[in-house]
Amino acid sequence: MLRFSTAGESHGESLIALVSGLPAGVEVDQEFIDHELWRRQRGYGRGGRMRIESDTAHILSGVRHGKTIGAPIAIEIENRDWKNWTEVLPVGPGDPAKHKAVASPRPGHADLAGALKYDFPDARYVLERASARESTARVAAGAFAKLLLKVLDIEVASHVVRVGRAELERDATWEEIAALRDKEEILLSCVDSEAEARMKAEVDLALRTGDSIGGIFEVVVHGAPAGIGTYANWDERLDGILAQAVMSLQAVKAVEVGRGVTAAASLGSEVHDAIAYSENESNGHTRFTRERNNAGGIEGGVSNGEDIVVRGYLKPISTLRRPLSSVAFDTREVTKAAYERSDVCVVPAAGVAAESMVALAIAKLALEKFGGDSAGELRRNYDGYLEQIRRF
Numbered sequence: 044m045l046r047f048s049t050a051g052e053s054h055g056e057s058l059i060a061l062v063s064g065l066p067a068g069v070e071v072d073q074e075f076i077d078h079e080l081w082r083r084q085r086g087y088g089r090g091g092r093m094r095i096e097s098d099t100a101h102i103l104s105g106v107r108h109g110k111t112i113g114a115p116i117a118i119e120i121e122n123r124d125w126k127n128w129t130e131v132l133p134v135g136p137g138d139p140a141k142h143k144a145v146a147s148p149r150p151g152h153a154d155l156a157g158a159l160k161y162d163f164p165d166a167r168y169v170l171e172r173a174s175a176r177e178s179t180a181r182v183a184a185g186a187f188a189k190l191l192l193k194v195l196d197i198e199v200a201s202h203v204v205r206v207g208r209a210e211l212e213r214d215a216t217w218e219e220i221a222a223l224r225d226k227e228e229i230l231l232s233c234v235d236s237e238a239e240a241r242m243k244a245e246v247d248l249a250l251r252t253g254d255s256i257g258g259i260f261e262v263v264v265h266g267a268p269a270g271i272g273t274y275a276n277w278d279e280r281l282d283g284i285l286a287q288a289v290m291s292l293q294a295v296k297a298v299e300v301g302r303g304v305t306a307a308a309s310l311g312s313e314v315h316d317a318i319a320y321s322e323n324e325s326n327g328h329t330r331f332t333r334e335r336n337n338a339g340g341i342e343g344g345v346s347n348g349e350d351i352v353v354r355g356y357l358k359p360i361s362t363l364r365r366p367l368s369s370v371a372f373d374t375r376e377v378t379k380a381a382y383e384r385s386d387v388c389v390v391p392a393a394g395v396a397a398e399s400m401v402a403l404a405i406a407k408l409a410l411e412k413f414g415g416d417s418a419g420e421l422r423r424n425y426d427g428y429l430e431q432i433r434r435f
């Protein structure tokens with residue numbers, strides 16, 4: 044079974060990702076993994092921390108001579124900022140005078156709920172783990188899932204469809220979205236330069252006014268065949284699994300599959316994707332085709348062979364340079380919420396992290412369905428299934 048977990052705090056020594064259940068013989072491309080980490084660090088509106096960090100994956104186990112060996116994979120990503128926090132957050136007792144309290148909880152962050160839950164006098168330890176710095180480790184794990192999916196010719200990419208009020212006003216093609224992965228600079232990860240300029244203006248306004256901004260990213264899985272996920276049990280439905288994977292990311296507050304949001308206000312004839320049959324195998328795996336993909340590639344909790352399309356809706360970042368009202372933990376007096384160096388917009392970065400979560404979910408289900416202890420065995424099993432649906 045493919046499993047992954049992460050450890051590490053925002054200003055601790057490093058982040059760790061542990062990935063187990065990958066078959067042997069998957070090619071591991073260090074440059075690709077580091078490029079994924081680089082993509083997560085980019086985007087217009089990120090804060091000063093991204094100038095300190097330069098994330099790279101230090102692979103400790105499970106990979107030899109450039110390939111997986113079927114053993115658990117441990118990956119470490121250094122926090123360069125640790126050198127500034129070594130005395131503030133020591134593992135041992137340290138010097139209490141060096142403690143940097145987060146003295147008044149930030150509305151929208153985990154500060155108050157976490158302090159109440161874990162009985163901390165201030166929110167320092169809360170944000171250390173609640174912080175989206177953790178998504179770095181998810182991207183490292185997700186890069187391995189993408190390398191596994193490459194064996195099956197399945198790809199995952201993302202783009203930004205909204206920042207604040209600025210929206211991409213047309214559909215993006217898979218080719219446009221995929222091309223964003225190779226761009227040398229990521230501004231707002233939008234396929235349309237005019238829409239991207241409007242998005243940038245939204246971030247600029249938030250920057251100028253000491254505010255923050257959210258938006259919507261879209262993740263697309265390309266090349267997956269029909270048959271991943273099942274309606275047989277509630278917790279095996281692909282849409283539910285992807286919703287949880289994406290919703291688990293920091294600041295994601297809603298998840299949409301296909302055109303799920305607008306579908307609720309439309310007629311059935313406007314929403315559902317008529318089915319056709321063509322001898323040209325136009326979706327790559329079967330001769331059953333659709334002219335549109337409002338379903339986002341999932342019907343009945345099962346992939347239907349079209350691109351799988353999932354959107355994540357991000358609330359605005361909660362740390363504000365012009366803070367909202369809050370209450371001091373120690374005196375209980377009304378004061379301003381704490382301010383620490385912060386991002387203002389993270390929609391492109393969250394899209395990259397969501398790609399990882401989606402890739403991990405699809406890779407897990409693909410391994411369950413097709414099985415195999417080596418990449419070769421997995422591919423043989425997969426080819427057998429593709430032959431079945433091609434001949435259907």
Ligand SMILES: Cc1cc2nc3c(=O)[nH]c(=O)nc-3n(C[C@H](O)[C@H](O)[C@H](O)COP(=O)(O)O)c2cc1C
Binds near residue numbers: 090173174294295360
């Ligand atoms: C890539 C990324 C970077 C983030 N950076 C910040 C940040 O700099 N400041 C902040 O207050 N929140 C930031 N967040 C959001 C918080 O981590 C998140 O709002 C917080 O953990 C509370 O969780 P919730 O929003 O899911 O309820 C970021 C989120 C992501 C995905």
Ligand SMILES: C=C(O[C@@H]1CC(C(=O)O)=C[C@@H](OP(=O)(O)O)[C@H]1O)C(=O)O
Binds near residue numbers: 173383386
């Ligand atoms: C470190 C990352 O994001 C951090 C996420 C984050 C938060 O509260 O979620 C707060 C900020 O932390 P810091 O106060 O250290 O600047 C962001 O920089 C990262 O994405 O790698």
